[in-house]
Amino acid sequence: MAEPAGHDDPQRDAEVVRFTSELIRIDTSNRGGGDCRERPAAEYVAERLEEAGIPARVLESEPGRANTVARIEGSDPGLPALLLHGHLDVVPADASEWSVDPFAGEVRDGVVWGRGAIDMKNMDAMMLAVVRAWARTGRRPRRDIVLAFTADEEDSAAAGSDWLVARHPELFEGCTEGVSESGGYTFHADGRRIYPVAAGERGTAWLELTARGRAGHGSKVNADNAVTRLAAAITRIGEHRWPVRLTPVVREALRELGKAVGVAIDPDADGFDVDAAVASLGEAGKLVGSTVRNSANPTMLNAGYKVNVIPGSATARVDGRVVPGGREEFEATLDRLTGPDVDWSYVHSEVPLMADADSAVFRGMRAALEEADPGGHVVPYCMSGGTDAKQFSRLGIAGYGFTPLRLPAEYDYNAMFHGVDERVPVAALEFGARVLDRFLSQVEA
Known part of the structure; x- marks a missing residue:
């Protein structure tokens, strides 16, 4: 048998x-x-x-x-x-x-x-x-x-x-x-065992920024300095506060995490403050904090070859991540933040994903985890990466x-x-x- x-x-x-x-x-x-x-x-x-x-x-x-x-x-x-x-x-x-x-x-x-x-x-x-x-x-x-x-x-x-x-x-x-x-691993928060199961991923948007200017001697005044232009664009990107864009999976994650830690969260309520909600979750907020909006983090810089030479170009790399439905906003924002003196292009781009958090597959994963650990709380979540x-x-x-x-x-x-x-x-x-x-x-x- x-x-x-x-x-x-x-x-x-x-x-x-x-x-x-x-x-x-x-x-x-x-x-x-x-x-x-x-x-x-x-x-x-x-x-x-x-x-x-x-x-x-x-x-x-x-x-x-x-x-x-x-x-x-x-x-x-x-x-x-x-x-x-x-x-x-x-x-x-x-x-x-x-x-x-x-x-x-x-x-x-x-x-x-x-x-x-x-x-x-x-x-x-x-x-x-x-x-x-x-x-x-x-x-x-x-x-x-x-x-x-x-x-x-x-x-x-x-x-x-x-x-x-x-x-x-x-x-x-x-x-x-x-x-x-x-997904499906134990996340400990305030004495509770949470098992986040991924039902979504933010999209990948790895970028290269290129600034061009006038090469010259480092001792001379130069209003067309490519390094300065690039640095200004990178600063704008790094300091930008992206607007909240809640997907159905993230909304459900907020609700379920709230239940798991004993906090009432209603993403559909008037005047809902997602950052306050994430903070109210304590440690569990780490599971959703990076997925409520698009993001763009400068990660690499490259310019020049000698301290007394102003280079004619400078480049940077940015790790961008895009929530489902957020690509158009992401690209329009990058156009605005880079400005007329800096070009940007994709180095690698992949789509964001979203799956049904109430499908037979998700319910099967939930049941298997709850049977193995009856005291655990299974919640859907969206991965910040891919x-x-x-x-x-x-x-x-x-x-x-x-x-x-x-x-x-x-x-x-x-x-x-x-x-x-x-x-x-x-x-x-x-x-x-x-x-x-x-x-x-x-x-x-």
């Missing part, structure tokens, strides 16, 4: 820890500009799937840049397919700053250490451990499950999900929703963020992303595999 979904499974739990550790040992640092090699990790994933009798395809977009895709047939052919995706690349790590080797995958004191432990080889390992448990015990999900392990998410996704969507859309046929990173869900949205796939982890109060989850001494508790991985198993086994359409 098949085991019930989400049951205790010592082998699954051992494998999720082992796979996380072994994936970390495969250095897939993405330095940008094509400087990454995910193929060894893609082959590792394919081997673990093939061992369980699950056919997998390793698809190389360019030499060394590989993705792995597999499909598991569900028991109900009348239901749409569900995409489960995780990226294989990681951001670089400077070993001199770490207390452990960032690519040793060390398991010590109940914790798995290393680059990718949270972002996001932990989820890759959960995916593998869960589907291998199905194969071992004879269980099947209700829906077809498409697994995609992607390259290049930490840069532009050009060698990963972007390429898969453009070149192999047939692999995702029938998928109506996708599930990936940055994931591969943006690329998969081009195929009509609605994206959710759900990498379930029960974390202790002293663990700073968000600090682990791209941080020093990135790590994940073993117990959190085991919890995640159990919750993911329960959700994927029973989710309906």
Whole structure:
């Protein structure tokens, strides 16, 4: 007789820890500009799937840049397919700053250490451990499950999900929703355990600003100084206060977070003050504070080559993020803030996303978490950044963020992303595999 979904499974739990550790040992640092090699990790994933009798395809977009895709047939052919995706690349790590080797995958004191432990080889390992448990015990999900392990998410996704969507859309046929990173983890606020599940993402708007002027000697008066023009534009952008733009997901997040912490919040009330509402949430306000409006943060400056030479041009980079429906306002505002002497253009641009926070998929994630932690509060939220869900949205796939982890109060989850001494508790991985198993086994359409 098949085991019930989400049951205790010592082998699954051992494998999720082992796979996380072994994936970390495969250095897939993405330095940008094509400087990454995910193929060894893609082959590792394919081997673990093939061992369980699950056919997998390793698809190389360019030499060394590989993705792995597999499909598991569900028991109900009348239901749409569900995409489960995780990226294989990681951001670089400077070993001199770490207390452990960032690519040793060390398991010590109940914790798995290393680059990718949270972002996001932990989820890759959960995916593998869960589907291998199905194969071992004879269980099947209700829906077809498409697994995609992607390259290049930490840069532009050009060698990963972007390429898969453009070149192999047939692999995702029938998928109506996708599930990936940055949601379903424990967020501790005022003694309460909150589990934010992502049902939206702000859009990416990375910009380059260019100011031009008259080159000349640094000792001469120069009213056409490109550095001055650029600095003025950057200051205007950095100091600009963007207007509030609440999406349905963020409105629901404010309401649900208020309930979780015992504060009445009604975003539809006359004279609603969103900043006061966010402040009233205390620590929980961090989950929504960055998603109530557009943003643009100057991050890079480049000008000149010698102190006594006024350069003829100066450039800057700005990390812009756009709420759903906010692109037109964002671009008009940038035109005004940069003024007539500074040009701007997109370096990288991706769409914002919004999914239904009352869909069967969201309800399934909520139910799986509440069963595993009855004292937890599951709330929808919008990610301030972005994931591969943006690329998969081009195929009509609605994206959710759900990498379930029960974390202790002293663990700073968000600090682990791209941080020093990135790590994940073993117990959190085991919890995640159990919750993911329960959700994927029973989710309906």
